[in-house]
Amino acid sequence: MKARLPLVAALVVALFPVKASAQAWVGRPDFSEGVGIRAGNLEFHPSLGAEFGYDSNYFRSSKEEGVIDVFRLRVTPSLTLSTLGKERRNAATPPAFNFSSSLYGTYHEVFPAGSEAIGGAARRNLGVGADAKLDVFPQSKIGFDLLASYLRVVQTDGSTEDLAGDGFDRGTVRGGGGVTWRPGGGLFEWRVGYQGTYNYFDNSQFSSLTNIHHDIGSRGRWRFLPRSALLFDTDYTFVRYTRDTPQTDGDIVRARVGFHGLVTYHLALMGLVGWSTSFYEAHQGSIAPRQFDAVVGQAEARWFLMSRPDLDSSTITSGLSSVAVGYGRTFSNSYFGSYYQRDRGYLNFSMFLVGAVAAGIDFGVSRVAFPEVTAPTPHDSFSQLRLDGRVFAEYRITETLAANATVQYDQVNSPVVNDEHLDYNRWQAYVGLRLFW
Numbered sequence: 001m002k003a004r005l006p007l008v009a010a011l012v013v014a015l016f017p018v019k020a021s022a023q024a025w026v027g028r029p030d031f032s033e034g035v036g037i038r039a040g041n042l043e044f045h046p047s048l049g050a051e052f053g054y055d056s057n058y059f060r061s062s063k064e065e066g067v068i069d070v071f072r073l074r075v076t077p078s079l080t081l082s083t084l085g086k087e088r089r090n091a092a093t094p095p096a097f098n099f100s101s102s103l104y105g106t107y108h109e110v111f112p113a114g115s116e117a118i119g120g121a122a123r124r125n126l127g128v129g130a131d132a133k134l135d136v137f138p139q140s141k142i143g144f145d146l147l148a149s150y151l152r153v154v155q156t157d158g159s160t161e162d163l164a165g166d167g168f169d170r171g172t173v174r175g176g177g178g179v180t181w182r183p184g185g186g187l188f189e190w191r192v193g194y195q196g197t198y199n200y201f202d203n204s205q206f207s208s209l210t211n212i213h214h215d216i217g218s219r220g221r222w223r224f225l226p227r228s229a230l231l232f233d234t235d236y237t238f239v240r241y242t243r244d245t246p247q248t249d250g251d252i253v254r255a256r257v258g259f260h261g262l263v264t265y266h267l268a269l270m271g272l273v274g275w276s277t278s279f280y281e282a283h284q285g286s287i288a289p290r291q292f293d294a295v296v297g298q299a300e301a302r303w304f305l306m307s308r309p310d311l312d313s314s315t316i317t318s319g320l321s322s323v324a325v326g327y328g329r330t331f332s333n334s335y336f337g338s339y340y341q342r343d344r345g346y347l348n349f350s351m352f353l354v355g356a357v358a359a360g361i362d363f364g365v366s367r368v369a370f371p372e373v374t375a376p377t378p379h380d381s382f383s384q385l386r387l388d389g390r391v392f393a394e395y396r397i398t399e400t401l402a403a404n405a406t407v408q409y410d411q412v413n414s415p416v417v418n419d420e421h422l423d424y425n426r427w428q429a430y431v432g433l434r435l436f437w
Helices: 005-013 204-209
Strands: 037-039 042-055 070-083 097-112 125-136 142-153 170-181 188-201 211-225 228-241 249-262 267-281 293-304 322-333 339-353 357-370 382-396 401-413 424-436
Touching (some): 228 267
Antiparallel strands (some): 042 070, 042 424, 070 097, 097 125, 125 142, 170 188, 188 211, 211 228, 228 249, 249 267, 267 293, 357 382, 382 401
């Protein structure tokens, strides 16, 4: 069984979705929101979605552990509040500030598909999240922004035995801001900012993983052609654990430069390459630190089925059908060992038809590598091959009601680590309805 909880936490928490919900429409205002409800200079977008479906391997178990399938109910309420969008503002003068905020949650109910006792009541949970951003003087020579967010993730699906009660329940609080300089009418843009992140766990077995990240960063863009730009970003992160722990505190440095542009009205290219280095330090009772010092980067080619006339909107889907292929290499702080490295290639297809049909296909292949750990449970360095895929389709029955379907697949091929079988495969399929305004 997956009883060594720090190992499971590292593999599950590190790659868990950043939103409280895995639904495809969350965080995608280009097709998730309706016309909205106007209140003065603000507009509201409430939404309520419900899905029911089947999960072939709820505990992400290997064949050696025994696979348990379940039926699941997911209910996702959300509310966004923002200043008026461009369509409703109906003014040539840009606004002095833009404000946006959202509140969302996901309620999970689990029903056994067979005779196995899974503790359905113990698996019932509600994850919530909230975020807000204020952008002042967004098109002036000097502007500034503030942001804050909270994410509450409840996760009780790691094992039939070891995740009853609090499980991997955890919270993340973020806050920060920055100043942006835009000389030359916005052709050049440079932002300097700070973000603090506090991660905590409810389960006493994970309380030693509570940590704070301080991130000081800078990014910029220089438009040298009407539809092309040079990009750069760099940041310095301080990783500090707040309690006695075998984990290592440390500093992380990253810098990248690259290009983003519309080569034609249909083809957008983006590429960033740089270097990242870690400076983890040992303390009494900690593991021996391992350092990352290698290339990081991201590359993507996206083809729009209809012509895309401007550069800014090519960074999101914005209601245009497109197909993209890309690759990314990232390096992140880890809860087991000092860090993990992830190389992922992906294929993405998004389709929008006459404002009534939205569909998407996402497929990715990843290699996730963990370095050697010396204590408290030693293991050699190892890597996993991960496959992830999702097919999503939604049909808008009316302007405020839509029906959708989602099929998702995950697979992990992993060596045995400390007698733990970490490989698994998992199918999920859901159908649902969504009300939105």
